[in-house]
Amino acid sequence: MNHVLTAGQFNKQSLELILNTAGEMEKQLAPGKIEKKLQDKVVACVFFEPSTRTRLSFEAAALRLGAQVISAENAMESSSAHKGETIEDTTRILNCYADVIVIRHPKEGAAEAAAKVSTKPIINAGDGANQHPSQALLDLLTVKKELGSLEGLTFTFVGDLIYGRTPHSLIPLLSHFPNNKFNFVSPQSLSLPQVYKDLLKEKNIAFAETRDLAESLKQADVVYMTRVQKERFANAEDYNKVKDMFLLKPEHLKLLKEKSVILHPLPRVNEIDPQIDADPRAAYFREAQNGLYVRMALLLYALGLL
Ligand code: NCD
Numbered sequence: 001m002n003h004v005l006t007a008g009q010f011n012k013q014s015l016e017l018i019l020n021t022a023g024e025m026e027k028q029l030a031p032g033k034i035e036k037k038l039q040d041k042v043v044a045c046v047f048f049e050p051s052t053r054t055r056l057s058f059e060a061a062a063l064r065l066g067a068q069v070i071s072a073e074n075a076m077e078s079s080s081a082h083k084g085e086t087i088e089d090t091t092r093i094l095n096c097y098a099d100v101i102v103i104r105h106p107k108e109g110a111a112e113a114a115a116k117v118s119t120k121p122i123i124n125a126g127d128g129a130n131q132h133p134s135q136a137l138l139d140l141l142t143v144k145k146e147l148g149s150l151e152g153l154t155f156t157f158v159g160d161l162i163y164g165r166t167p168h169s170l171i172p173l174l175s176h177f178p179n180n181k182f183n184f185v186s187p188q189s190l191s192l193p194q195v196y197k198d199l200l201k202e203k204n205i206a207f208a209e210t211r212d213l214a215e216s217l218k219q220a221d222v223v224y225m226t227r228v229q230k231e232r233f234a235n236a237e238d239y240n241k242v243k244d245m246f247l248l249k250p251e252h253l254k255l256l257k258e259k260s261v262i263l264h265p266l267p268r269v270n271e272i273d274p275q276i277d278a279d280p281r282a283a284y285f286r287e288a289q290n291g292l293y294v295r296m297a298l299l300l301y302a303l304g305l306l
Contacts, residue, residue, distance in 0.1 A: 001121040001304050005111050006131045007169035012176045017306055019141050021297035022290070029064065029293070036066025037305055044098035045071045046090070047125065048081060048105045049231075053266060053288050054125045054134065058102045061295035070098060076106075088117045095119050100302050103127075106231075121302035129163040129232055135265050136169035138294040142287040143222055146261040152179040156216040158246050159185075159226035159271060161192040163233075166265040167226060171196050175203050182207035183216040187242040190228065213246050217255040223248070225264040225271045248272045253279055263287055 003009075010018075028034045043062035047055050051073075059069045072079050081090060087105065091114040094101050101118065103111050104125040111124030111131075126132040144150050155174065157167050161184055171192075174180055182200065184192050184207065191209060200207050210216055217223060225248055233239040248262065250273055256262075264272055264284040276282050300306050 002302050003111075003115045003118075003121050004123040004133055004298055004302055005115055006124065007133045007136050007172040010133075010173065010176075014301075015137075015140065015173065015176060018137055018294065018297045018301055019144060021300060021306055022137075022141050022293040025064075025293040025296040034064055037300060038062065038065040038067035038303070041067040041099040041303065042097060043067045043069050043100050043102065043299065044094050045069060045073075045102045045125075046075050046079065046094065046104075047071075047073050048075045048079075048103075048110075049126065050074075051104055051125070053291055054104065054132075055102075057288075057291040058123075058125065058134075058295045058299075060292055061299055064292070065296055065299060067099075067299070087113050090114075091118050091122070100299060123298060123302055126165055129165055129168070129229065131169050132165040132265075133169045134291070134295055134298055135166045136173050137298065138287060138291040139166070139170050139224070139263060139265070140173055141290045141294055142263060142283055143261065145290070146283050146286070147221060147259070150174070150177040150180075153221040154181045154183065154219045155222045155224060156183040156185060156220035157192075157224045157226070158213065158216075158248070160190045160228040160242075161186045161226070162190045163229035164226040167192070167224065168196060170224070172199060175199060175205055180205065181219075183219060184209045185211065185213050185216050185246055187211075187245045189238070190242055214252070214255055217252055218257075221257065221260050223256070223260065223262045225262065225268070227264075227267065227269050227271060244270055246271075248276060250275045253281075256281060 102123045108128035108130035110127045115122040228243045261283045
């Protein structure tokens with residue numbers, strides 16, 4: 001079995017295996033062709049934080065592969081966590097009922113703590129501001145499908161780079177592919193944590209931190225917008241100061257290269273004007289669709305079936 005806890009666990013080979021399998025899943029999903037490889041399996045989705053895409057696409061992925069799903073949404077309230085049960089004890093119980101466990105939790109390191117005691121594979125569906133590996137994998141697949149390559153690209157990450165867990169997973173994955181460059185556009189107080197900058201430095205990957213959104217958009221092959229993570233702020237005042245600092249507006253579209261792509265892990269609040277949705281470069285809904293294929297691949301990977 002394979003736990004899926006952090007982007008750092010993947011090398012180029014395992015990434016390619018998952019992306020290729022996701023491509024295969026997309027093909028097989030054509031009516032009637034899907035192999036029900038998880039027929040006798042039970043997948044548990046236990047979410048201690050809100051989710052639309054991640055939970056429902058993991059559940060859909062499980063069902064498409066023939067598995068049964070047990071699910072706790074709003075688990076902070078609806079599970080025994082509310083009574084004070086530890087994540088370790090909850091995991092021990094889930095081990096009795098399910099073959100693979102998908103967990104989202106507000107605390108950094110929660111999935112890792114679960115994995116330490118688990119006899120079944122744990123998939124991290126987001127742990128606080130730390131990691132969100134399945135999202136990064138589907139982001140990777142989307143770039144590959146939209147632009148035909150994962151190399152030699154300029155990525156402009158915009159928004160909340162300190163609390164946004166999706167860049168924290170995507171940047172390490174992209175560091176496996178040669179000749180990419182990065183622009184990080186954020187308010188000073190939301191800039192990328194040092195550990196990710198150190199990783200890029202170590203690998204001699206060029207990056208710049210800037211507040212010049214227009215210039216960074218001109219250079220971008222991939223624009224990766226993020227939501228300011230309101231739930232991670234200590235007070236409303238700090239959030240209000242930065243929440244609308246970098247928004248993508250229709251007038252920005254003319255700055256972008258003709259062959260480029262706009263991503264957003266979603267949900268968007270105010271980061272991308274809905275008028276942009278009709279632009280062919282706006283790929284965020286296709287990105288969410290790719291989540292289904294990637295999560296099918298990840299369930300197979302976690303269960304050691306790839
Ligand atoms: C993201 C998350 O939960 O980190 N959402 C998602 O899974 N697609 C991004 C966010 O909430 O802003």
